[in-house]
Amino acid sequence: MSPSKGATAAERTSSEAPALTIREAEPRDAEAIADLYVQLWETELPMLLAGGKPGTKKFLVRHMLAEDGRRLRNNYVGEHQGEVVAVYGASTKDDPRPGFGRPGVVRDIVDSVGIAAVPKLIWPLIQNLVTPATDEWPGTLYMSNLVIANKHRKDGFGVTLFRHFYELALARGCDRIAGQVMDPRAEAFYEHMSHVFPITFRTDGPRPVGRLKQRIGVDSVIVWSELPRP
Numbered sequence: 670m671s672p673s674k675g676a677t678a679a680e681r682t683s684s685e686a687p688a689l690t691i692r693e694a695e696p697r698d699a700e701a702i703a704d705l706y707v708q709l710w711e712t713e714l715p716m717l718l719a720g721g722k723p724g725t726k727k728f729l730v731r732h733m734l735a736e737d738g739r740r741l742r743n744n745y746v747g748e749h750q751g752e753v754v755a756v757y758g759a760s761t762k763d764d765p766r767p768g769f770g771r772p773g774v775v776r777d778i779v780d781s782v783g784i785a786a787v788p789k790l791i792w793p794l795i796q797n798l799v800t801p802a803t804d805e806w807p808g809t810l811y812m813s814n815l816v817i818a819n820k821h822r823k824d825g826f827g828v829t830l831f832r833h834f835y836e837l838a839l840a841r842g843c844d845r846i847a848g849q850v851m852d853p854r855a856e857a858f859y860e861h862m863s864h865v866f867p868i869t870f871r872t873d874g875p876r877p878v879g880r881l882k883q884r885i886g887v888d889s890v891i892v893w894s895e896l897p898r899p
Contacts, residue, residue, distance in 0.1 A: 687749060689826050691833045694744035694756065696734055701753035702746065703729035705816040713851045719789040720782025728781035732774065740767050747817075747830055754821045757830055758813040759837060762805040766813065809893070810838035812848040815855070831862050838896060847893035859892045868894035 694702065703726040710717045710725070718725050733740045743764065747755030760766045779787060805811065812834050817826050838846045846868070850856045859870045870892045 687821075687824050687826075689755070689829045690748045691745055691830065692748065694741045694746050696738045696741065698746050698753050698756075699730045699733045699738075699741070700726070702733065702741075702744070702756050705753075705756050705818060706814065708819060709814065709816045714793070716793040717790070719793070720778075720786035724782035724786070728777055731777045731781065732771075735771055735773065735777075736767075742767070744814075745830075745833060747826055749821065749824075749826070754818040755816060755826055755830055757815040757834060759834060760811050760813060761809060761841075761843070762807045765805070806845065806847070806893075808844040810834070810841060810843045810846050812846065815848070815858075827858055828862075828865055831866070835866055835868075835896075843896060845893055845895045847891055849889055849891055851889045856890065856892060863894070867897050870894045 706729055707718065707722050707726055720728070743760055743766070744756060744758045746753045758766060778790065782790060812831075815827075815830065817830070835846065848855075848859060850859065856872075862868065863870050871894065872890050872892055
């Protein structure tokens with residue numbers, strides 16, 4: 670697919686979608702982002718909801734706001750009619766996502782979900798949030814935790830968000846883009862983007878080193894594409 674054809678298709682699809690404003694995440698977005706993460710985990714990582722949805726959301730808000738909100742850095746939210754309805758993260762090997770561990774994290778888990786849920790929750794948290802997800806390539810912008818609110822899943826926001834991510838990668842001078850997926854629907858989304866943008870997603874890149882399938886029964890794959898040269 671030529672860049673001109675890809676751009677035309679992307680513009681047409683984006684123009685048909687309701688307005689979505691994309692901006693950097695801020696501390697005021699923490700509760701909305703936590704709601705979106707809980708929605709994601711219901712489908713992909715239900716074992717992380719062992720403490721219940723309200724408790725999990727409470728912990729996520731605290732976790733995102735801890736240490737001056739540094740876990741919100743390099744996250745972008747999509748706003749529609751004043752409501753945060755989507756989020757995604759972007760990271761590179763040189764600018765990775767902050768680690769899970771921090772002072773007070775265990776206390777916050779216990780306070781948020783209760784001591785009874787900790788034995789069921791702590792091991793999945795360690796495996797999914799502490800273990801690095803990928804053997805990352807240099808020069809690659811990774812998309813993570815792309816979530817669109819269920820009520821807007823058919824509004825075309827996915828293309829708008831991906832356009833933002835794609836243009837961010839180009840602006841940073843990256844050679845390729847990639848993402849980790851654990852849901853066949855997410856893999857289909859990336860495949861669809863190959864028909865909208867001048868990219869071709871593949872699955873033969875670095876494999877996840879977290880061994881999610883062997884450890885907790887969740888499979889995952891890295892999808893990636895080279896970016897067009899200027």
